[in-house]
Amino acid sequence: MKILHVVDMISQQRGGGSAKVPYQLGEAQARLGHKVTIYASDFHAEDQLPPKGVELKKFHCALNLLGGVRITPSMVFADFSQFDIVHLHNYRTLVNIIAANKGRPYIVQALGSCLPINGLTIPLHNFIWRNLILKRASALIAIAEMEIGQYVAEGADSKRISLIPAGIKCNEFNRRPARVKDGKKRVLFLGRFHEDKSPVLLAKAIKILNRNDVILLMAGYDDGCEKTMRRQIKELGIEDKVDYIGARYGKDKADTYAMADIYIMPSRREVFGLTLLEALACGTPVIATDRCGVASLLPPECGLVVPFDEYALAKAINEALDKDIASSYREYRIKWAKQYDWSKIAPKIIEVYRKVLGT
Template sequence: MKVLHVAASLNPAWGGPTKVVTELTEALAKKGIEVSIFAPLENSKEICIPKGVDVKLFPKGFLSKFWTSYSSSLAKALMKEVFDFDLVHIHEIWHHPHYAAYKATKLARKPFVITIHGALDPWCLNHKAFRKRVYATLIQKRILKEASGLHAITEEEVKSMSNFVNNQNIFLIPNGLNPEDFENLPERSEIELLYPGLKRKKVILFLGRIHPIKGLDLLAKAFGKLARTRNDIILLIVGPDNYGYAKQVKQMLKIEGVMDKVIFTGILTGHMKLSVLSRADIFVLPSYSEGFSMAILEAMICGLPVIITRQCNFPEVESVGAGKVIDPDVISLSKAMIELVDNPELCKDMGSKGKRLVMEKYIWDKIADQMIIAYEKIISGKIKELLSIESKQDKYLRKIFQC
């Protein structure tokens, strides 16, 4: 089987979709699938290249200022090479690469799958809403309707897809990670050499893009309520500032009077990211909208209790007792942080349950097997036979966590 993945970016600063594309394709390649990735070339040396995967990068054109990740050379290559593949897997919507891939697959009469990565959540639809409504009417709904399969990563995404477009070929397979990447975490004190302000503090970690969608305005105010009354905590904000939003977040923290208890590190990858995950005591992601956060999985496999909003679409965190799932408001966030900061035994229990959940259900090796089955059904025209692969797992997990 030969499968082509088309992505809007392979730059880690792009966020979760880049991580999913690279790690999923690498897992598929390990299982003998011939996998290629086509993506626009970013002006960065930090490009993720998965092992065993043929990656082709194409320069972005001037129109990328108006249509994200526009690349005429990528579109031409797709038109020429799409005939060599059995299936095309398109990642994200609204951007030029997904449109170019759709046009190429229609020309070649090849089946195609689309993973939207949370792009139909209410917050995302309301962001630049007028442009998206026009694009959806003219182009996007037709593409989704004609897709051979729509890949959802959460139950909420299944609902949002069903509400947005009439396509019954929706299948649910979650994201995952590679547990071996987290087997030997650095010593907790290692990151303190670079950031000595962390010494003898309880560390609350935010890991993700510094973007309005991530709820950092809520975090700034909630942390302010907590940090003004105590000196034993510190907030560590780790992630790229692609949109210049960090300046606004810092201003919020200054208004709260707690900027001296916050550290911004910028984007950290590899060993450095593992170092902050090792040193953190609590992970917080108060997003207004998420597809399926890879950062939550990373925090849980590192044994951290997590505080997330319902909009993170990860209800299992609450059902198995791995953390707190809250409404996106300052009071709920501040109460959850206080409870965890003051209860290390509860944090330890939540952390162990979260790690157990990830190991049972969210590992790329298992997920790649599920995806291969989905590909085979789609290529053979038997997607209607594709059952919800998670159903048996869910029953099994419920029994485990009730013990």
């Protein structure tokens, strides 16, 4: 099968989960014997190498507008006719408008971006996104239960929606614990410093926790709220408990998960939560808010789920550290995460393609 993935940002360092999914899914599909291509903008991706076995075609991003709207006009002239199926990633992107109107069957995987909008642009939004992309899609993939409702609220037919979680490359994260033996407990935040990720909520929980043996590791890069976050951490008076360790990628990322006693996802809005799976694949226990899609699937051996509240989060962290859950059920967590390996997820998506194509 000739498969085309379309995404507006493919940078594996700056694109987040919406860049990881087409990149890693494409590689997994190529291993299954399919001919896979990715069309993406070159925004933050000038030096990005292609996935193994996949052709990566980068189109010049002529303009990046406030709010992440990337204008890539040269993709209009790209060849789409050679592909059997086109897989659109994210929802409201200009590259999706281009791809959806090239006469090829396509599916949409919004990856958490199919959220309601408000304001004067609603009529235009309804015409462009709902009518030109969503309602004409041959199929839709939801990565969590909550995303099914988001699609339906946008006017999608629930019969065209398949529930298939996102995946990870488990072999990259199966690391042995590398915890520093200094009597300290390391609580990890890893991700973009963005208000939806709520690093400040975690900082408030650390303040409430008031434990001298706890260090908060902040691994990530600024996506709009780092300045505010650092100011609030200073105002909370916990600067001595916070260690800013920068963004982590590849082996460094896996090592960071492995050295933590517990990984925290304090998000206020997270349709899935790939980093939870990555931490679990390292054997590290997790705590997530109930705003995270994958949280409802977590067995107690993997970690705890709490309301979006700093006091509830502080209580859960204290309980997890006192019980030293990092030392228990490590192999169980690694095994549990393996059900989300791309080797198991990619064939399910291929079946969606086959259903669309009638093959």
